[in-house]
Amino acid sequence: MSPVLFPAHPRDLLHGHLTQPPACSAPRWPLYFSAMSDGFEVVVVGAGPAGCAAAYTLAKAGIEVLLVERSKFAGGKNVTGGVLYGSVLNELIPEFWKEAPVERRIQRHVISMLSEKSSVSVDFNTDDSGHPETAGYTVLRAKFDRWFSQKAEEAGAMVITGSRADDLIMEDGQVAGIVAGGDNIAAKVVIAADGVNSLLADKAGLGTSLAPDNVNQGVKEVIKMPRETIEERFNVTADGGAAMHFLGFCTRGVHGGGFLYTNQDSLSLGVVVQLKALIDNKLKSVELLESFKEHPTLRELVKGGTPVEYSAHLIPTGGLRMVPQLYTDGMLVAGDAAALVLATGRALEGINFALASGIAAAETVKIAREKGDFSQRTLSQYVKLISDSFVLQDLVRFFGAPQFLENPRIYGLYPELACSLAERVFEVDGNPKSTVWQLAREEMKGRVSLWQIMRDAMAARKTL
Numbered sequence: 001m002s003p004v005l006f007p008a009h010p011r012d013l014l015h016g017h018l019t020q021p022p023a024c025s026a027p028r029w030p031l032y033f034s035a036m037s038d039g040f041e042v043v044v045v046g047a048g049p050a051g052c053a054a055a056y057t058l059a060k061a062g063i064e065v066l067l068v069e070r071s072k073f074a075g076g077k078n079v080t081g082g083v084l085y086g087s088v089l090n091e092l093i094p095e096f097w098k099e100a101p102v103e104r105r106i107q108r109h110v111i112s113m114l115s116e117k118s119s120v121s122v123d124f125n126t127d128d129s130g131h132p133e134t135a136g137y138t139v140l141r142a143k144f145d146r147w148f149s150q151k152a153e154e155a156g157a158m159v160i161t162g163s164r165a166d167d168l169i170m171e172d173g174q175v176a177g178i179v180a181g182g183d184n185i186a187a188k189v190v191i192a193a194d195g196v197n198s199l200l201a202d203k204a205g206l207g208t209s210l211a212p213d214n215v216n217q218g219v220k221e222v223i224k225m226p227r228e229t230i231e232e233r234f235n236v237t238a239d240g241g242a243a244m245h246f247l248g249f250c251t252r253g254v255h256g257g258g259f260l261y262t263n264q265d266s267l268s269l270g271v272v273v274q275l276k277a278l279i280d281n282k283l284k285s286v287e288l289l290e291s292f293k294e295h296p297t298l299r300e301l302v303k304g305g306t307p308v309e310y311s312a313h314l315i316p317t318g319g320l321r322m323v324p325q326l327y328t329d330g331m332l333v334a335g336d337a338a339a340l341v342l343a344t345g346r347a348l349e350g351i352n353f354a355l356a357s358g359i360a361a362a363e364t365v366k367i368a369r370e371k372g373d374f375s376q377r378t379l380s381q382y383v384k385l386i387s388d389s390f391v392l393q394d395l396v397r398f399f400g401a402p403q404f405l406e407n408p409r410i411y412g413l414y415p416e417l418a419c420s421l422a423e424r425v426f427e428v429d430g431n432p433k434s435t436v437w438q439l440a441r442e443e444m445k446g447r448v449s450l451w452q453i454m455r456d457a458m459a460a461r462k463t464l
């Protein structure tokens, strides 16, 4: 029988490069381990989407699992825009939207380019109520993560909140548990789902480098608003919602964008900006958010609302280049902790990547448990599982997106151009009219060549 081949590192997938599994280290743990005597079979750190999905999957399979969360309750400090794309969760918890605290099903997608005073939008409105499993849902993480961690608990996981994992227990070079709140908690395997800037991944030598050009800072405000006002103002049905994305003036023309999502009786409004762009341009996300709210288009949408919550968080947006090795002896890394986020400019997808990688980590643990081997030889199956799913396939396909998104014209010149052209197109001043093409050439003059626009369009076609 020919040996099974594994990608040693996710980046190897780019070149279709597969290697032999790492040298076998002897299994350290007996096949069936008693939580009562020695610790837990599995410790999952972080009760965000990745950690809850892993703990839920393991508990459902009857495996002893401890889920450790540093906040007082799951979701207490978590930030997402946020739209949850439902298909992965639906596989785990069929028809989840009937019981999960989702806010609204997205029926309207709007992409707008902003200049200082005006905006040009593409507005896609659909009745996709026939496909609730593939729809996007707005969520508020404080409610959503709490529900999800309770689902894991109901399935049999032990959930401890208000306890931070500070260190790893190492035995013979293998991860053998965590130190949390001064206690040593032994485990056959640890799943680090502790989000961006993962302490545990760093400790295990699996950390990803968070350079200012591969991290975005997101700031978000939740604005309370009566549900009838939301439905009227955003032209959505009682359970329908709008997801609006903005480019241009919302970030003062630097690398990033703005978003506005409708919840049941609130709006989630925010900006997400590359850290390097903030530093280079001496900008502050908080100030950008304030001026975004004052934009004529936004002002009317948030009018009368009451800000009730404010939060900020980092997002790893470097794509596949940033993804570290995902496993070592006794440990797997999932979700933002492993930089498994897709940021193509078309959408920001982190939650479903976290869910899918959390599930894959749990499935890997099941395999390791059957073999009684928690060394990296068996845990390397994790890469195989996520490379069979959209997680690594999307990161490979959109490998060039972060580089493409470095183009400053996307955030400055093109939104300006779109708005000034629209102004000319819709202007009726009593003079003979020019064709749209003539107007476009006039607007481009001295700002950008047709050749440059074509080159940017070609780059967009390739990477997006």
Ligand SMILES: Cc1cc2nc3c(=O)[nH]c(=O)nc-3n(C[C@H](O)[C@H](O)[C@H](O)COP(=O)(O)OP(=O)(O)OC[C@H]3O[C@@H](n4cnc5c(N)ncnc54)[C@H](O)[C@@H]3O)c2cc1C
Residues within 6 Å of the ligand: 045, 046, 047, 048, 049, 050, 051, 068, 069, 070, 071, 074, 075, 077, 078, 079, 080, 081, 082, 083, 084, 085, 163, 164, 165, 166, 193, 194, 195, 196, 199, 218, 219, 220, 270, 271, 272, 312, 313, 314, 315, 334, 335, 336, 337, 341, 348, 349, 350, 351, 352, 354
């Ligand atoms: C402003 C903003 C908007 C976004 N919008 C979207 C969107 O619309 N759609 C989308 O799909 N994604 C969006 N994302 C990305 C998405 O939020 C993340 O990709 C996703 O939350 C990752 O899930 P996770 O479980 O890996 O990590 P997290 O959600 O960060 O969860 C990690 C958990 O670990 C806990 N933790 C951390 N360290 C420790 C420790 N040492 N001990 C114990 N617990 C610990 C944390 O408290 C947290 O609960 C957005 C992000 C931001 C910041």
